[in-house]
Amino acid sequence: MIYLQLSTGQSPAECQFFAKHVFHKICREAAQYDLSTEIISETPSKYGLLSAVLAVSGSRADEFAARWLGTLQWICKSPFRPKHLRKNWFVAVSRLPEMPALPENDEIRFETCRAGGKGGQHVNKTESAVRAVHLSTGLSVRVESERSQHANKKRALQLLAMKLAEHLSQQNQRYQQNQHSQLYQLERGNAVRVFKGMDFIE
Structure with missing residues (x-):
């Protein structure tokens, strides 16, 4: 199993709009490859989307991941700012580290509480909801x-392990950005896939 992270960073609305299209296209294309997908976080x-795993x-x-890893480019006039001159928008797809071993219980504080939302009387009678905190x-x-x-x-243990992997990846990315201040501009000029127009034709 591999974990793909879709990110817009601090990019504007157009990139977030593009990210949502990319996310759905990744899921559709995965099905064509006979692959199973699970949304870990969104x-x-x-x-649209700020990020997703x-x-x-x-x-x-x-083989499938290799088609997506890197910077993706969308060439289109802004659907939100008609007079805006910029027509190139970017999002990034990266591969997260493999799921780490689940944290040990002594590294985590568990809290229980009543579940909220819909579900009738049953959902509020017992403290079935769980909050897990990595100390x-x-x-x-x-x-x-x-x-x-x-x-x-x-499930909380699994999600926390995934969140820790994502946290580690973000730390590594920040380190690389500090060491290579021009990396982002360089990546923007080397898109692995390019889409055009409101129909996202590739």
Whole structure:
């Protein structure tokens, strides 16, 4: 299994709009490769997506990922700012480290609480929701999607491990950016895939 991270960084609305299209296209193309996908995390914005992490599994996962890794370019007049002169928008797809070993229990503080939202009386009677906090980094996740506390705890561990991997990747990226201040501009000029117009024709 591999983990693909889609990111817009601090890019404007147009890049966020493009990112949402890219995310859906990645999922559709994965199906054509007979691959299974699972959305690990997704950060939506008013205009589309700020970032997302997708798990991809199957015999052709590496071949598939190679088609997407790098900078993606969208050439189109801004759908939000008609008078804006810029027509080139970029998002990045990177591969996260493999899922690390699940953190040990002594590294995590578990908190339980009643699940909120819809679900009738059952969802509020028991403290089935679980919040897991990684003590050394302060990273946390909250899970209430399952009915049992045990299932939510297991899922929380998995999500926390993924969040730790993403955190490590971001730290590495920041280090590389500090060491190579012109890296981003260089990558923008070397898109691995280019899409054009509001129909995103490649």
